[in-house]
Amino acid sequence: MGTETGKAGKEAVRQMQGKYANVIVDISHENVDRPFAYRIPERLRGVPEPGMQVTIPFGRGNTLRTGYIIEVTDEADFDESRMKELDSIREGGAQVESRLIRLAFWMKEHYGSTIIAALKTVLPARKKFKTPEKKEIRLRVSREEARQELLECERKHQNAKARVLRELIAEECLPMGLLAKKLNISASTFKSLWESGIVSIESIPYYRNPVKLDVEREEGRRLSPSQRRIVDDFFEKYDAGDRQTCLLKGITGSGKTEVYMALIEGVVRRGHQAVMLIPEIALTYQTVLRFYRRFGDRVSVMNSTLSAGEKYDQCERAKRREIDVIIGPRSALFTPFPDIGLIVIDEEHEGSYKSETMPKYHARETAEELARLHGAAVFLGSATPSLESFYRAKEGRYRLYTLSERLNGGALPKVYVEDLRQELKEGNRSIFSRRLQALLEDRFARGEQSMLFLNRRGYAGFVSCRMCGHVMKCPHCDVSLSEHRNGTLVCHYCGYTRPAVKICPECGSRYILGFRAGTEQIEEQLHKMYPDKKVLRMDADTTRKKESYEQILASFAAGEADVLVGTQMIVKGHDFPAVTLMGILAADMSLAAADYRASERTFQLLTQAAGRAGRGSRPGEVVIQTYQPEHYSIVHAAAQDYEGFYEEEILYRRLLSYPPAAHILAVQIGAADEEAGAALAKRLSLLAGDLPEGSFLIGPAPASIGKINDVFRFVIYIKSPDYDLLIRLKDRMEKYLKEQDDREGRGRTVQFDFDPMNPF
Numbered sequence: 156m157g158t159e160t161g162k163a164g165k166e167a168v169r170q171m172q173g174k175y176a177n178v179i180v181d182i183s184h185e186n187v188d189r190p191f192a193y194r195i196p197e198r199l200r201g202v203p204e205p206g207m208q209v210t211i212p213f214g215r216g217n218t219l220r221t222g223y224i225i226e227v228t229d230e231a232d233f234d235e236s237r238m239k240e241l242d243s244i245r246e247g248g249a250q251v252e253s254r255l256i257r258l259a260f261w262m263k264e265h266y267g268s269t270i271i272a273a274l275k276t277v278l279p280a281r282k283k284f285k286t287p288e289k290k291e292i293r294l295r296v297s298r299e300e301a302r303q304e305l306l307e308c309e310r311k312h313q314n315a316k317a318r319v320l321r322e323l324i325a326e327e328c329l330p331m332g333l334l335a336k337k338l339n340i341s342a343s344t345f346k347s348l349w350e351s352g353i354v355s356i357e358s359i360p361y362y363r364n365p366v367k368l369d370v371e372r373e374e375g376r377r378l379s380p381s382q383r384r385i386v387d388d389f390f391e392k393y394d395a396g397d398r399q400t401c402l403l404k405g406i407t408g409s410g411k412t413e414v415y416m417a418l419i420e421g422v423v424r425r426g427h428q429a430v431m432l433i434p435e436i437a438l439t440y441q442t443v444l445r446f447y448r449r450f451g452d453r454v455s456v457m458n459s460t461l462s463a464g465e466k467y468d469q470c471e472r473a474k475r476r477e478i479d480v481i482i483g484p485r486s487a488l489f490t491p492f493p494d495i496g497l498i499v500i501d502e503e504h505e506g507s508y509k510s511e512t513m514p515k516y517h518a519r520e521t522a523e524e525l526a527r528l529h530g531a532a533v534f535l536g537s538a539t540p541s542l543e544s545f546y547r548a549k550e551g552r553y554r555l556y557t558l559s560e561r562l563n564g565g566a567l568p569k570v571y572v573e574d575l576r577q578e579l580k581e582g583n584r585s586i587f588s589r590r591l592q593a594l595l596e597d598r599f600a601r602g603e604q605s606m607l608f609l610n611r612r613g614y615a616g617f618v619s620c621r622m623c624g625h626v627m628k629c630p631h632c633d634v635s636l637s638e639h640r641n642g643t644l645v646c647h648y649c650g651y652t653r654p655a656v657k658i659c660p661e662c663g664s665r666y667i668l669g670f671r672a673g674t675e676q677i678e679e680q681l682h683k684m685y686p687d688k689k690v691l692r693m694d695a696d697t698t699r700k701k702e703s704y705e706q707i708l709a710s711f712a713a714g715e716a717d718v719l720v721g722t723q724m725i726v727k728g729h730d731f732p733a734v735t736l737m738g739i740l741a742a743d744m745s746l747a748a749a750d751y752r753a754s755e756r757t758f759q760l761l762t763q764a765a766g767r768a769g770r771g772s773r774p775g776e777v778v779i780q781t782y783q784p785e786h787y788s789i790v791h792a793a794a795q796d797y798e799g800f801y802e803e804e805i806l807y808r809r810l811l812s813y814p815p816a817a818h819i820l821a822v823q824i825g826a827a828d829e830e831a832g833a834a835l836a837k838r839l840s841l842l843a844g845d846l847p848e849g850s851f852l853i854g855p856a857p858a859s860i861g862k863i864n865d866v867f868r869f870v871i872y873i874k875s876p877d878y879d880l881l882i883r884l885k886d887r888m889e890k891y892l893k894e895q896d897d898r899e900g901r902g903r904t905v906q907f908d909f910d911p912m913n914p915f
Contacts, residue, residue, distance in 0.1 A: 178222040736775065
């Protein structure tokens with residue numbers, strides 16, 4: 156992408172003992188999406204710094220509002236006589252390094268957003284929470300005096316006091332909670348000792364650590380020669396000041412995580428901190444366990460399962476250098492470390508690294524900008540790198556490393572591609588091909604485990620009439636309803652539910668049924684076919700509770716089930732040595748998506764799924780069931796041939812000007828009134844003007860889902876190899892929107908998405 160730091164804010168943040176402060180008001184609205192200048196009163200001169208929260212008088216009524224200082228300066232761009240004064244510095248307002256403010260400006264420019272939305276993204280824990288405290292009790296008198304008091308307590312049979320004094324004579328200061336629990340001491344006993352002046356009780360603040368693992372520390376495993384070459388080469392260049400982004404392409408089971416840990420260990424030893432990004436919360440526990448064994452309580456997590464107070468504590472611990480490593484999904488990138496030395500992004504191809512809310516940033520490019528601000532390095536890893544990353548590696552913009560052998564020396568699993576068209580012709584109407592059934596039964600006989608992967612959710616897909624073709628749709632969204640086993644039809648966009656139907660509302664036919672290809676139905680079929688076998692299911696419905704991921708994974712890892720059935724979450728990063736069979740059902744379903752990345756996602760998903768089998772000492776087998784066995788995604792995934800897939804896919808991308816051969820700006824318009832939305836989309840498309848050769852405008856047109864929650868949706872796509880051109884067009888549209896009358900803006904939203912990961 157156009158990787159130079161944006162003009163807006165490139166040099167905007169600098170600490171000065173100035174007279175004026177430029178402040179962004181904490182109101183997420185385009186009309187106030189700019190800095191406002193305030194005088195710094197004498198009483199506060201020298202105190203304000205970029206990143207501080209302040210209280211300011213704002214608007215005609217001088218309402219006191221919260222804002223963020225983005226610049227302190229001696230030069231005023233506004234008439235000083237009309238300038239208002241800062242009211243106060245917010246008590247406990249989150250003070251952040253100016254780098255995060257600069258990053259917010261960069262995100263606003265490169266992804267389109269209000270600056271306040273960008274600031275709220277990079278400053279995730281702005282509100283101060285009361286710091287938990289632990290109490291310590293210590294002797295205020297000499298040990299000799301304490302012994303005299305102990306004898307007096309024993310004489311008076313004051314046994315509780317005596318127990319406390321014996322402990323304190325041995326150790327002058329102890330945690331009060333530990334004493335109370337260990338010696339069964341009441342609060343009144345502590346109070347009596349304190350009132351007599353024998354002890355003092357102090358409250359010591361501490362920050363919570365959400366990682367509570369009772370595991371022993373262990374040294375890193377000895378690296379293989381291939382792993383060692385990568386680590387040595389990285390640090391040879393790192394120590395010479397080379398911070399080029401690196402890409403590790405390592406087959407499944409090749410030991411990428413051990414390389415990450417060796418790199419992080421080396422960076423921490425050099426006095427820096429490290430960020431380890433992972434794609435899904437489901438992987439956090441397994442990853443944290445490995446890191447905790449290596450780094451102890453110097454590692455922590457940052458994810459959506461933490462309370463606001465716990466997130467605040469992790470930010471404070473990071474700022475105080477009490478932790479060296481943070482692990483989490485993309486939001487962990489903004490942990491306020493003072494000196495980041497390395498950012499690792501595991502499974503870098505995953506779509507979850509792209510935000511679907513404003514600003515629609517990608518963690519990969521944002522990490523590169525954050526690393527530039529810190530003088531750090533970015534290290535990407537995947538068995539199936541994104542086309543964008545591999546393209547940059549081919550161009551020499553990324554340094555490419557490869558691991559092509561499994562750590563345990565085992566071979567990649569044997570893969571069978573089963574043509575479901577042929578199965579149907581030969582009379583097999585089951586969900587399972589004959590080969591998959593035979594291999595399942597073989598695993599049952601041998602006491603080995605199997606996994607069955609289906610990229611679907613719920614008991615059934617759409618419900619349609621076999622007589623007239625009518626599809627049951629959500630009245631608020633232009634999507635079909637999904638049938639669930641509890642007898643309801645559910646919209647997975649807005650949550651609308653209604654009872655299942657038995658008669659077609661269009662023609663009155665009784666032939667209205669669901670397309671049954673969900674994880675629940677597969678689980679049900681397995682129970683019917685193999686009633687004595689234990690089956691676990693892992694999908695969005697079985698993992699709603701906070702710790703359900705870990706419970707299901709731990710149960711399967713412990714051998715408490717013969718088969719694990721699930722959606723995408725079972726195929727990413729998990730390591731089960733006893734699994735020797737992976738069945739991939741309806742492998743080509745994702746190829747039908749209205750998305751130019753459909754082939755890439757299918758290849759990645761199948762390759763990742765196939766990699767779950769045979770990771771232990773026993774060889775693995777994979778069955779891919781498909782209606783399109785000749786499709787190049789499936790052919791290359793079966794052969795585990797990434798380069799072969801890349802060469803075919805990149806030709807298609809170049810031919811149609813899709814990323815990474817070009818860039819796309821998607822302008823997404825939502826409006827409560829259909830005509831008003833269409834008119835606004837038309838006006839915005841005209842602002843693109845005459846595009847240079849090689850650039851294209853598509854639309855405006857209704858979005859792929861034309862209505863959600865009674866909001867009509869339109870989209871404009873602009874393709875260009877010049878990312879900076881797309882930024883200028885985005886700026887032009889933002890300026891136009893700001894100039895519109897407020898009344899015209901009501902009931903509509905406009906969002907910008909660069910190189911979108913999902914169709915709008």
